Amino acid sequence: MAQPNLTLKSEKATKSHNPQYLACGLLCIGGFLGGTITGWSSPGLPSIQATGHFSLLPSDLSWIASIVHLGLLASAPMAGYMIRKIGRRNTLLFSSIPFVIGSTALAFPLQVWIFYVGRFFDGLGLGFSIIAGSVYLSEISEPTLRGSLSVVWFVSIRLGVLFSYGVGSLISHDKLSGISALLSVVFGLSILFLPESPRWLMAKWRRQQAIDALCWLRACDASMPSPKILLEINE
Structure with a gap:
């Protein structure tokens, strides 16, 4: 029963990596x-x-x-x-x-x-x-x-x-x-x-632009950033 969950997680990870491969x-x-x-x-x-x-x-x-x-x-x-x-x-x-x-x-x-x-x-x-x-x-x-x-x-x-x-x-x-x-x-x-580097955007206090850029790079919805995205932004 655990195999489908592992496959789903693998697919999500691959999808989140694709924009980074493209960049x-x-x-x-x-x-x-x-x-x-x-x-x-x-x-x-x-x-x-x-x-x-x-x-x-x-x-x-x-x-x-x-x-x-x-x-x-x-x-x-x-x-x-x-x-x-x-x-x-x-x-x-x-x-x-x-x-x-x-x-x-x-x-x-x-x-x-x-x-x-x-x-x-x-x-x-x-x-x-x-x-x-x-x-x-x-x-x-x-x-x-x-x-x-x-x-x-x-x-x-x-x-x-x-x-x-x-x-x-x-x-x-x-x-x-x-x-x-x-x-x-x-x-x-x-x-x-x-997109611009999220780290540079945060250094310029452009938080929302940094979230949008990071969501593009991590293949997630910018209107609903995940806790993982917000954690990376805070770091």
Whole structure:
């Protein structure tokens, strides 16, 4: 007689986890995008040299490869401020802007300096998305899922690097950047479907909005939040 009750509880638990899986999946688009940008220089630089359209010195190649990290270094302090000021979700949404600018610039490089600008903006987006994404994912997930979802997110970054190495060896640098630009738009649109972090909303004393966001993430009725939801809100 106990078996149907166990099955029902299992189904309810699975249903409550689905929005968290969805949120992680949408965040993984940004993780994959970050990976493609991180791995871009390996196939991208030989592709640029192969075209013969640009006269690049060895120092140019080094800067194009490394300036993305300067962008990341510049955006990290700003990201820490923005996730506290405007929220985790809005910072993730903002990160798609430098991603779009950087990847689009690399897809249409008319002069050498555009490579510098494109890679720097990609680094900015990378810094914003990594910091905001890791904080957001840790705050929206239940303790039992937090570790596994974080692993999935970081795996998506590695898959993006692998994608750049594999696909980038078969296509030109501008086409690879065009794919990244498309992913940037998809990532920005996907974040629109996610709620803000309930923890950040509570920090701003927006209790009802926090309850609505948490109910979305836990697949429950926001008009009748369960005691478990209210307990998590109080914590």
